[in-house]
Amino acid sequence: MSNTNQATAAAPAATPVAPTGDPSGGDPRPATAAAVKIKARDVNVYYGDKHALKHVDLDINENEVTALIGPSGCGKSTFLRCLNRMNDVIDSCRVIGDITLDEADIYDPALDVVQLRARVGMVFQKPNPFPKSIYDNVDYGPRIHGLAHNKGDIDDIVRQSLERAGLLKEVHDRLDQPGTGLSGGQQQRLCIARAIAVNPEVILMDEPCSALDPIATARIEELIDELRENFTIVIVTHSMQQAARVSQRTAFFHLGDLVEVGNTEQIFTNPKDSRTQGYITGRFG
Amino acid sequence: MADQHIVRQFDEELDEMRAVIAQMGGLVEQQMANAIAALGRRDDALARRCQEADAEIDAMEDKIEALTLRMLALRQPVALDLRAILAALKIAHDLERMGDYATNVAKRASALAQLPEVGPINGIVRMGRLTHSVIKDVLDSYSEPNVDKAVAAWNRDQEIDQMYTSLFRELLTYMMEDPRNITPCAHLLFVAKNIERIGDHATNIAETVYFQEMGTRLEGLRPKGDRTSYAVVEPPEPDAAP
Numbered sequence A: 001m002s003n004t005n006q007a008t009a010a011a012p013a014a015t016p017v018a019p020t021g022d023p024s025g026g027d028p029r030p031a032t033a034a035a036v037k038i039k040a041r042d043v044n045v046y047y048g049d050k051h052a053l054k055h056v057d058l059d060i061n062e063n064e065v066t067a068l069i070g071p072s073g074c075g076k077s078t079f080l081r082c083l084n085r086m087n088d089v090i091d092s093c094r095v096i097g098d099i100t101l102d103e104a105d106i107y108d109p110a111l112d113v114v115q116l117r118a119r120v121g122m123v124f125q126k127p128n129p130f131p132k133s134i135y136d137n138v139d140y141g142p143r144i145h146g147l148a149h150n151k152g153d154i155d156d157i158v159r160q161s162l163e164r165a166g167l168l169k170e171v172h173d174r175l176d177q178p179g180t181g182l183s184g185g186q187q188q189r190l191c192i193a194r195a196i197a198v199n200p201e202v203i204l205m206d207e208p209c210s211a212l213d214p215i216a217t218a219r220i221e222e223l224i225d226e227l228r229e230n231f232t233i234v235i236v237t238h239s240m241q242q243a244a245r246v247s248q249r250t251a252f253f254h255l256g257d258l259v260e261v262g263n264t265e266q267i268f269t270n271p272k273d274s275r276t277q278g279y280i281t282g283r284f285g
Numbered sequence B: 001m002a003d004q005h006i007v008r009q010f011d012e013e014l015d016e017m018r019a020v021i022a023q024m025g026g027l028v029e030q031q032m033a034n035a036i037a038a039l040g041r042r043d044d045a046l047a048r049r050c051q052e053a054d055a056e057i058d059a060m061e062d063k064i065e066a067l068t069l070r071m072l073a074l075r076q077p078v079a080l081d082l083r084a085i086l087a088a089l090k091i092a093h094d095l096e097r098m099g100d101y102a103t104n105v106a107k108r109a110s111a112l113a114q115l116p117e118v119g120p121i122n123g124i125v126r127m128g129r130l131t132h133s134v135i136k137d138v139l140d141s142y143s144e145p146n147v148d149k150a151v152a153a154w155n156r157d158q159e160i161d162q163m164y165t166s167l168f169r170e171l172l173t174y175m176m177e178d179p180r181n182i183t184p185c186a187h188l189l190f191v192a193k194n195i196e197r198i199g200d201h202a203t204n205i206a207e208t209v210y211f212q213e214m215g216t217r218l219e220g221l222r223p224k225g226d227r228t229s230y231a232v233v234e235p236p237e238p239d240a241a242p
Helices: A004-012 A076-082 A111-119 A136-143 A151-164 A184-197 A212-226 A240-246 A264-269 A274-280 B006-041 B044-075 B080-112 B123-143 B147-179 B179-214
Strands: A036-046 A050-061 A067-070 A093-101 A122-123 A201-206 A232-236 A249-254 A257-263
Touching: A036 A076, A036 A232, A050 A076, A050 A212, A050 A240, A050 A257, A067 A076, A067 A240, A076 A232, A076 A249, A111 A122, A111 A184, A111 B147, A122 A184, A122 B044, A136 A151, A151 A184, A184 A257, A184 B006, A201 B006, A201 B147, A212 A264, A240 A257, A240 A264, A240 B179, A249 A264, A257 A274, A257 B147, A264 A274, A264 B080, A274 B080, B006 B044, B006 B080, B006 B123, B080 B123, B080 B179, B147 B179
Parallel strands: A067 A232, A067 A249, A122 A201, A201 A232
Antiparallel strands: A036 A050, A036 A093, A249 A257
């Protein structure tokens, strides 16, 4: 955390008559007693020589939605991809620092990455269902992870996942139809159903609504809020309104720095750092 | 941070909003000065002109409402922009109330011009001038903007309240002394009350300026010097005033 306290200097110096209540500011640690699910400390990411993410300290709270915002190339997606080691597949990419999930190091060489990605699922920008039936899309994960042992169990998991993703009502009579035949919003909810079918603990979402229309977006946002009860969610979004609507905490990245993190309400009403203020109010030069 | 929005139209709208508030504040200041002058000089003509001017202030409040509503709907403002827009909406409301109270003072000034002169009128004029200077400071704190000035003006409301309390007692003694004083003194009591209310709205504006700039509320007990509720009886408990 580098520059969290800079903004206070930019605000006009005033002599308040009485001490003013300061809503939790730029502290990387959550103000609430919520349990920390993922803890990142001094995380640095390099793509070859490029220092893409610099000394990031961030806590992700359990059963909360944490939104990562910032201009393109600020490192927010890079950070998101560190959380389930998606960066491993990029040859030039080096990740330095500590990231723990429930206090266990996720970069431990002994750790099974496939298991990690079952615990930390991901939903991408463009809906990417498998070119298979709706049913097969959802049952694939639980089957390869051996979460169910007979057809009945699998059926239950598929229906339950579709139900939790708010899609079952729309597709219950055509589970054998191809997933790619659904509308964009339905496909994205199918991908969410696929992600939650393996019963993950954390769901990472990389701009999950940027290819969707406003109604489909609203459905996904409503869904995110419902999923929060059972999962910890980290979402990267370019829509600040979306970050404001769905998240409890917001982290603002700029040029590889984590500039400010705080309660979403505080970030959008009274950001501490002038760069955060500039970005969210549309004043970035 | 750059001062300009990427969308320049938004800056122009915010500038217009601030300009209307400044203009509205200027009108209220003028309204207040004229009402007090009419009262002190027993100038019925000025008092009447003053009463007519209120419509213009009301129209400006409507204009601020339309401007802020438009920006809220179309710009989805956040952070300092959101606070500035909410502040303008609140300040316009306070200014409109201040204009109404000043108009009431002007009406009483018309009535008092027809009645025999009474002593305490000078005290009321002093209270009016003090309030006028607080209004000026508060409006300056908005247009600069200057939080220190807003807090200083906020604290000065206490002086207005203290003056009001002592005027209240003084007017009571005049009324007890000679029943013929009761009519003009009753008018003056209302005038003093109106001026005191104007001061309260000025402190509201100071609080709004503080919130706009700092993003937190100006906390602590509001300075209260108005003891008139207990002018002839003992208060139940110190500082238990509502």
